Amino acid sequence: MNQADVTKLVSKLRIKVPDQHRRLRSPKGPEGRLDKLRKTVTGLIKFERIELNHHRADEARQYAERLISEAILHGDCHKPTMEIADYWLLEKELLHKLFKVLVPRFENSNTAFTKMYKAPKASSGRNIDKAILELRGNPYPLLTNKHSNNRYLLQNVLLDAAKYEYRQAKYAEMADKIGKNEEISQPKSDDVAKSKPINEV
Amino acid sequence: MISRVHQLKKILNNVEKNVLQIFGFPPRELAMAYTLEKRLPQPKKFTIKDIVGDGILLAVPKFRRTVEKRLKRKFGSPDYVWKMLIPKTNIIVCNSCGHYHERGYICGHCYKKVEAETKEIQDKIQEKLGNLKPIENDVIVLYNGENLPEQPKEFWQGKRIIEMKKDRPQWFSKNLLQKSTQQPSESKDVKPTDLA
Numbered sequence: 334m335n336q337a338d339v340t341k342l343v344s345k346l347r348i349k350v351p352d353q354h355r356r357l358r359s360p361k362g363p364e365g366r367l368d369k370l371r372k373t374v375t376g377l378i379k380f381e382r383i384e385l386n387h388h389r390a391d392e393a394r395q396y397a398e399r400l401i402s403e404a405i406l407h408g409d410c411h412k413p414t415m416e417i418a419d420y421w422l423l424e425k426e427l428l429h430k431l432f433k434v435l436v437p438r439f440e441n442s443n444t445a446f447t448k449m450y451k452a453p454k455a456s457s458g459r460n461i462d463k464a465i466l467e468l469r470g471n472p473y474p475l476l477t478n479k480h481s482n483n484r485y486l487l488q489n490v491l492l493d494a495a496k497y498e499y500r501q502a503k504y505a506e507m508a509d510k511i512g513k514n515e516e517i518s519q520p521k522s523d524d525v526a527k528s529k530p531i532n533e534v
Numbered sequence: 535m536i537s538r539v540h541q542l543k544k545i546l547n548n549v550e551k552n553v554l555q556i557f558g559f560p561p562r563e564l565a566m567a568y569t570l571e572k573r574l575p576q577p578k579k580f581t582i583k584d585i586v587g588d589g590i591l592l593a594v595p596k597f598r599r600t601v602e603k604r605l606k607r608k609f610g611s612p613d614y615v616w617k618m619l620i621p622k623t624n625i626i627v628c629n630s631c632g633h634y635h636e637r638g639y640i641c642g643h644c645y646k647k648v649e650a651e652t653k654e655i656q657d658k659i660q661e662k663l664g665n666l667k668p669i670e671n672d673v674i675v676l677y678n679g680e681n682l683p684e685q686p687k688e689f690w691q692g693k694r695i696i697e698m699k700k701d702r703p704q705w706f707s708k709n710l711l712q713k714s715t716q717q718p719s720e721s722k723d724v725k726p727t728d729l730a
């Protein structure tokens with residue numbers, strides 16, 4: 334049982350990776366495809382939030398994730414990792430950012446390092462799927478507002494009121510029923526019949 | 535000999551003809567009548583220009599299109615391109631601004647604001663910190679009248695602080711920079727939060 338722990342040797346991406354890569358056609362062939370992706374990864378690390386075509390964003394996202402996870406796994410003293418980073422980051426000042434800013438930021442995270450949203454479709458023009466790709470923990474305003482749990486959200490206020498009313502109606506109905514039953518069985522004990530529904534409400 | 539006689543006879547004939555013709559007698563012998571021939575117009579070679587003249591010629595269909603093809607052109611094919619108008623069932627209302635957007639997509643109205651603000655911050659960062667310098671620290675964005683969150687001094691060592699010269703947009707929640715627990719306030723007014 335001298336096998337090494339494989340999970341520690343290979344960085345496991347926390348995003349869904351498709352079986353086949355996209356071709357991202359380019360006159361230069363596969364090399365051109367990588368050039369495109371390098372540009373995108375560089376832009377992502379530099380600006381932390383970019384908007385681009387969906388296919389390219391999704392493809393570049395995998396490389397960016399891999400790059401960051403390699404950097405976290407091996408650190409900046411590992412030669413192959415440094416070479417990978419040198420290849421993927423076209424602007425060399427970003428090498429420092431990768432190892433000194435992004436690695437501490439994502440070291441202890443247990444989610445993916447990037448986030449991708451579908452951008453709203455343009456009402457006119459080419460109907461191409463756009464995506465917004467961003468690094469987590471960026472300083473920009475949030476793209477999605479998750480206040481569906483906010484108590485003061487108008488919809489929630491209305492829903493609460495509706496629920497409350499429905500419950501009140503149900504209780505009143507139940508109280509009526511109980512009152513009637515008791516009247517039939519024990520017509521004399523009026524005070525008991527009245528007090529019970531009040532307690533329940 | 536005979537030719538001489540013949541010649542003489544010919545001369546006499548000529549004299550008779552010419553002299554007697556002055557008096558219009560006897561009538562001339564029958565002869566082939568010659569009339570100036572009028573030439574008939576030759577049938578010209580037919581060219582398309584005769585019809586078109588100065589105008590232009592449009593291409594016209596040669597054959598009738600089949601019903602199937604006509605219908606396909608009109609309505610498309612449900613398997614490929616369906617040209618009929620179909621109601622979309624994936625439109626929902628944005629929780630924060632109330633505009634409509636497709637499910638699974640970001641609300642366009644909200645995104646416009648966020649995009650503009652993001653662009654502004656990005657420009658500011660580029661302008662202030664510039665290129666070609668190794669980037670070694672994270673960026674913190676502060677708006678007008680905002681202070682650094684309470685943290686030990688070492689935490690802020692070398693952090694790059696970007697000051698936006700304007701107030702924080704109301705929709706840009708400050709939650710990230712606030713303490714997680716707030717002191718319970720005395721007032722009983724309910725403050726609307728996170729409104730668009």
Ligand SMILES: [Zn+2]
Binds near residue numbers: 628629630631644
């Ligand atoms: Zn919205």
